Amino acid sequence: AQTVTQSQPEMSVQEAETVTLSCTYDTSESDYYLFWYKQPPSRQMILVIRQEAYKQQNATENRFSVNFQKAAKSFSLKISDSQLGDAAMYFCAYKAAGNKLTFGGGTRVLVKP
Amino acid sequence: DAGVIQSPRHEVTEMGQEVTLRCKPISGHNSLFWYRQTMMRGLELLIYFNNNVPIDDSGMPEDRFSAKMPNASFSTLKIQPSEPRDSAVYFCASGLRGVGYEQYFGPGTRLTVT
Numbered sequence: 408a409q410t411v412t413q414s415q416p417e418m419s420v421q422e423a424e425t426v427t428l429s430c431t432y433d434t435s436e437s438d439y440y441l442f443w444y445k446q447p448p449s450r451q452m453i454l455v456i457r458q459e460a461y462k463q464q465n466a467t468e469n470r471f472s473v474n475f476q477k478a479a480k481s482f483s484l485k486i487s488d489s490q491l492g493d494a495a496m497y498f499c500a501y502k503a504a505g506n507k508l509t510f511g512g513g514t515r516v517l518v519k520p
Numbered sequence: 521d522a523g524v525i526q527s528p529r530h531e532v533t534e535m536g537q538e539v540t541l542r543c544k545p546i547s548g549h550n551s552l553f554w555y556r557q558t559m560m561r562g563l564e565l566l567i568y569f570n571n572n573v574p575i576d577d578s579g580m581p582e583d584r585f586s587a588k589m590p591n592a593s594f595s596t597l598k599i600q601p602s603e604p605r606d607s608a609v610y611f612c613a614s615g616l617r618g619v620g621y622e623q624y625f626g627p628g629t630r631l632t633v634t
Contacts, residue, residue, distance in 0.1 A: 440620055450609060452625035459620065498563065506551055506615075507576065508623055510563040 409434045411501050413511035420489045421519050427474075428484045428514045430499030437461075439503040441475070441482045446513075447495040455497070458482065486516070494518045522546075524626035526612050532632045538600040541629045544593055545614030553623060554587055554597050555611040563611075569595065570617050602633045 410433045420426035432441070443455040458466045458475050465473050470490075474483045486493055499511040525544040533539055545552050553568040567577040572589045580587070584603070589595040599606055609630050613623040 442622065444625075450628050452611065452613075454622050454624075457620075457622060506568060506570065506617060507565055508553070509565075512562045 409436075409501055409503065409509050411499055411509050411511035413499055413514050415514045416512075417515040417517065419517045419519060420486070422491060423488055425485060425487045426489055426516060428486075428497055428499075428516070430482045430484070430511055432480050432482065432499070432501045432509075432511075434480070434501065434503065436503040439501060441473075442500040442502065442508070443471070443473070443484045444498045444500060444510075445493075445495045446498065447492075452498075456484065489516075489518050491518050491520060524612055524614050524624055526610075526626035526629050528629060529627060530630050530632075532634065533602055534634055535603055536601045537633075538598065539602045539606075539631060539633075541597040541610050541612075541631070543595045543597070543612030543614075543626060545595070545612070546624055547593070549614035549616055549624070550592070551615050551617045551621075551623075552589060552595050553611075553613040553615075554595070555613065555625075557609045557611060557628070558607075566597070599631075602631075604633045607631055607633050 412431045439460045441458045445453045445455050456468045470487045472485045496513045498513045500508045527542045554566040557563045566579045567587045569589045587597045609628045611628045612626045615621045615623040
């Protein structure tokens with residue numbers, strides 16, 4: 408069974424600084440997608456970024472970027488120029504054939520002004 | 521588009537009562553998912569449907585839980601009888617069938633069973 412692990416329960420970052428969230432996963436599949444979702448206090452789940460496993464190029468969305476290391480099964484999220492609105496829970500998720508999303512346990516990001 | 525709609529947003533009920541959570545997926549989406557979120561267990565997939573047909577209900581905790589999708593625009597998750605340990609936030613999500621498509625989440629229903 409696929410598993411997703413986020414080893415950092417909480418990360419703190421100074422406003423305008425950079426923070427990196429870790430995620431590792433376990434799979435025997437070759438075709439899959441990885442996602443980072445953000446859950447602010449409103450509890451709405453919002454997609455931040457996605458990565459296709461067959462693409463070597465790391466995905467980027469504005470201040471958010473990933474470091475995808477397929478061989479190591481690692482998928483970290485970097486938030487650059489952190490803003491107060493980035494404070495939230497961040498979930499790493501994996502999806503392969505079968506349509507199921509498997510989530511990690513989440514990392515809480517605190518942004519200090 | 522209004523996004524995924526869930527009702528009610530909050531539900532407080534007494535142990536033993538029946539609870540029904542409702543979801544309206546985004547029009548055109550052919551997959552629907554029910555998740556439960558708790559502090560202890562995180563986000564768990566309970567069940568999902570493709571084209572209104574239940575595909576995987578292995579996450580449903582026990583027979584007290586049931587889910588239906590009578591048509592493409594409506595789904596329910598029912599708990600009967602409810603127990604305090606069912607207290608959680610229940611999310612409905614919808615998306616297009618296929619590995620590369622994201623899931624769009626509703627705002628969730630916070631259920632409290634006393």
